Amino acid sequence: MSSHISARAQQVLKEDIEQTLALAHNATKSRSYLYPFKGMLYFLTHTELWKPLRSKLIPYLTLYSGVLGSMFAVTYIPQLTLMAFVNGPFAVFTTAFLVVSESSTIVNLLARNYLLRDAIFDTFDGTLLSRNAGYLVAQGREVKTHGDVIERLGKMLRKPFTSFGINDLIRYLMYLPLNIVPVIGTVAFLFLRGRARAAHVHERYFQLKGWSISKREKWLKDHDGPYTAFGIVATVLEEVPLASILFSFTNTALWAADIEAQETSPIENIASRLLGAQGAK
Template identity: 30%
Template sequence: MSQLRVGAAQRVFIYPTRDVFFACLYPLKGVLYFVAHPFLYPLVRARLLPAILLSTFVLMNLFFFTYLPQVAFLALFHRTGSAWVNGTFLVLGEGAAITAILFECFLVDESQVDIFDAVLVHKGYEDLVKQYRPVSEDSLNNPVLRLGKPTKSSVYGPFSLRQIVEFVVLLPLSFVPYVGIPLFLLLTGYRAGPLQHWRYFKLRDFDRKQRNAFAKTRRWQYTWYGAIYLALQLIPVLSMFFLMTAAASSALWAADLETQRRRQEASVFEAARYTDNPEGNAV
């Protein structure tokens, strides 16, 4: 009986908590992976400077024109200190949203696709990428140079009006002292997390029903992953850099999911073969 209880506790609490913790680490792994692999640098070099300049310009204007009025408004609901803290996060969130809309939709998505595909190729999953673009042989020893032009429509993350509406609707959570910002990140991360794997879902040829089922079984993992991803977007000036590293992090997660899936399929195949031919497997 005690063994059954331990097994139930592992399935209900320990394993899900472990999986959520590992999911939270992927955005940070993406940063480290990006920094440690120079073959990714050319994909962002030409766009990083204008991204930083745009982010700086947007934040300077927001802090100059809107910060004090928003802090004064928040002070109606907060104690003295928390109004300044929540006001800062509110302006940073507004800046990240405006910069993403101005920059991501026009210039970043193609680079994110290339980063995602290059990481998958580097991890040995070029068979997935080849469905959407040619991948040359390994003689170049550079995953980025191995990538050909996409032969099908390739989008890293689709434009989501629903996500933008939820972002605006949930902004008033910043009125809640101390816990408002974490709640805002979690609730918006609920939507943002699965969207970071849109490219992976496309490479797997998932339809809408399959995407929803896949995300549902990993709902808390995607929610916390999305929350950490959005928190990095709030870091001044570097939000566009973390937008790029997010593509690396989502690809690393996709590669790990592929490894697990293929191992499970191999195990099922071996078990079925042993069952179908027990004499042939006997020693």
């Protein structure tokens, strides 16, 4: 009996290791973890994309500083007392990371659903326009023919989905105690948080494509590795003050534009070959 259980345990462990390795391989191959950095660079070098953010920058800074200051004033000492039992002298740093993470979650919940909601979707759609995917944007809103990519954005035809909801907050609170375990717990926390982001990364893109819920779920399942890698990097970068707002605006749109280009390029290649063949005749 014990030998059977041991053999079964080894089989399960082997399967988990193989799945993890496959996940890591797919994530590395996709290079999706680079998009948070690409998003910031693209945002900084395309000044027309700054417009939706400009009017929201001061309110966002006020919100962020208010939440961060309040969290450190109210929760740092109580959490430090708890963390000191587990992390010893390192508790000073792990507790600070924890408070920043908690503050970022609160700010994201408020900013993405209220303060920055329209600005985020405007910049997402504007980025798609700048990457020659205007036909896709037109599935969700009116697109004008004159002006820069932001000025061309018209009335919304499809209401964008909520990017951060109560379920995300519940998951965050569930994963939060993992930070009590030194190093391994924090790594597990970042991994689970990153993986949980997968369902929201391309909600707007899926909406513009008109995909059904089942098709979205299949896509996310088939590309679990890339989305997890992207989510982990994006989660880590959110701990950097101000960085999260810059990364959030363009990274997912750039990735969506590249996915769209890969999906349409084979059709374009076939058309080119057909035209070439007709010309030869």
